[in-house]
Amino acid sequence: MQLPESLQNAIEQECSAFSHEALRTASKQLTSLYQEKRASSVPFFQNAVARTAYLAVRMPATYAAIHRVLLECKRKMGVSPSSFLDLGAGPGTGSWAAAEVFPELDSLVLIEKSRPMAEIGQKFCREAETPFLQSATWLCQSLEDALPSSDLALLSYVIAELSPSQVESLMERLWEQASTIVILEPGTPEGYRRILKVRDWVLKRGGHLIAPCPHREACPMQAPDWCHFPARVERTRMHKFLKGATLGYEDEKFSYLAFGKDPIKTPLGRIVGPVKKGSGFVQFPLCTDGKLEKKSVSRKQETYRSARNSQWGDAWL
Numbered sequence: 001m002q003l004p005e006s007l008q009n010a011i012e013q014e015c016s017a018f019s020h021e022a023l024r025t026a027s028k029q030l031t032s033l034y035q036e037k038r039a040s041s042v043p044f045f046q047n048a049v050a051r052t053a054y055l056a057v058r059m060p061a062t063y064a065a066i067h068r069v070l071l072e073c074k075r076k077m078g079v080s081p082s083s084f085l086d087l088g089a090g091p092g093t094g095s096w097a098a099a100e101v102f103p104e105l106d107s108l109v110l111i112e113k114s115r116p117m118a119e120i121g122q123k124f125c126r127e128a129e130t131p132f133l134q135s136a137t138w139l140c141q142s143l144e145d146a147l148p149s150s151d152l153a154l155l156s157y158v159i160a161e162l163s164p165s166q167v168e169s170l171m172e173r174l175w176e177q178a179s180t181i182v183i184l185e186p187g188t189p190e191g192y193r194r195i196l197k198v199r200d201w202v203l204k205r206g207g208h209l210i211a212p213c214p215h216r217e218a219c220p221m222q223a224p225d226w227c228h229f230p231a232r233v234e235r236t237r238m239h240k241f242l243k244g245a246t247l248g249y250e251d252e253k254f255s256y257l258a259f260g261k262d263p264i265k266t267p268l269g270r271i272v273g274p275v276k277k278g279s280g281f282v283q284f285p286l287c288t289d290g291k292l293e294k295k296s297v298s299r300k301q302e303t304y305r306s307a308r309n310s311q312w313g314d315a316w317l
């Protein structure tokens with residue numbers, strides 16, 4: 001997975017205002033900020049080098065995760081969305097991913113509390129090739145203010161920054177305003193727990209789960225395990241330098257939930273861990289009807305080819 005060229009160029013342009021050393025120090029601070037629980041990015045984003053570090057090291061990873069989740073939703077959703085709402089949009093990461101996955105989208109509203117980050121996002125949108133991004137409406141306001149309605153609403157890496165009561169109030173309002181809602185969080189035990197709380201809320205509200213859960217039963221994952229998935233993003237030379245990394249790619253781990261008001265056809269299961277491809281067999285952990293099982297598919301089975309082409313996070317059949 002690579003970022004769209006115009007987005008990559010826009011990020012590099014922003015980075016050129018700072019030395020690599022300054023960006024590297026800010027990247028390290030950013031990493032520690034996100035390792036703290038419930039860290040708010042709003043004060044951090046007051047600082048120009050910190051904002052730019054976010055663009056360089058976090059935006060590519062969150063883009064890859066959102067892209068993967070939206071693709072999964074696209075496979076399951078019965079209707080094509082035409083309007084998109086990006087809540088706590090940051091520099092607009094989710095909207096760039098949505099533009100790639102749903103080229104049919106034609107109206108976009110982004111809500112972002114940090115004015116300097118919203119200004120960067122607006123600048124990036126002007127560099128985009130699609131009218132969907134170019135004609136976006138940016139609202140520099142809080143998620144507690146009135147929300148516009150949309151076919152598809154996204155909260156990516158945001159609810160960690162809200163209190164439980166803010167999340168609940170936001171869910172109630174979004175439920176009235178959006179047909180499909182997608183939430184991503186870091187793929188940590190804490191991120192997963194926040195997703196589980198939203199899942200409980202959705203089920204009580206009579207909503208339908210689109211992904212990743214193939215069932216409405218209690219989540220069968222038990223500590224020390226938690227439900228999370230990877231998305232791979234290629235690292236540019238600068239990204240490698242800023243992270244002090246040697247690998248040419250990064251696997252961003254995320255937890256997520258997509259849900260809506262209309263029932264959808266659920267798959268038999270979801271692959272919830274690494275897929276082991278041996279000689280003549282494939283094995284993977286599978287979440288099915290409220291249970292976890294270790295699935296093994298041999299060369300003799302009809303589903304062997306599907307199993308060989310599957311990866312962690314995919315729906316199973």
Ligand SMILES: C[S@@+](CC[C@H](N)C(=O)[O-])C[C@H]1O[C@@H](n2cnc3c(N)ncnc32)[C@H](O)[C@@H]1O
Binds near residue numbers: 062093112144155162
């Ligand atoms: C970690 S960043 C994620 C940005 C973007 N969604 C992404 O995935 O790259 C969280 C963003 O949520 C914004 N935010 C946090 N609380 C907010 C609130 N109450 N209202 C609006 N924006 C908020 C922050 O300013 C920040 O830009």
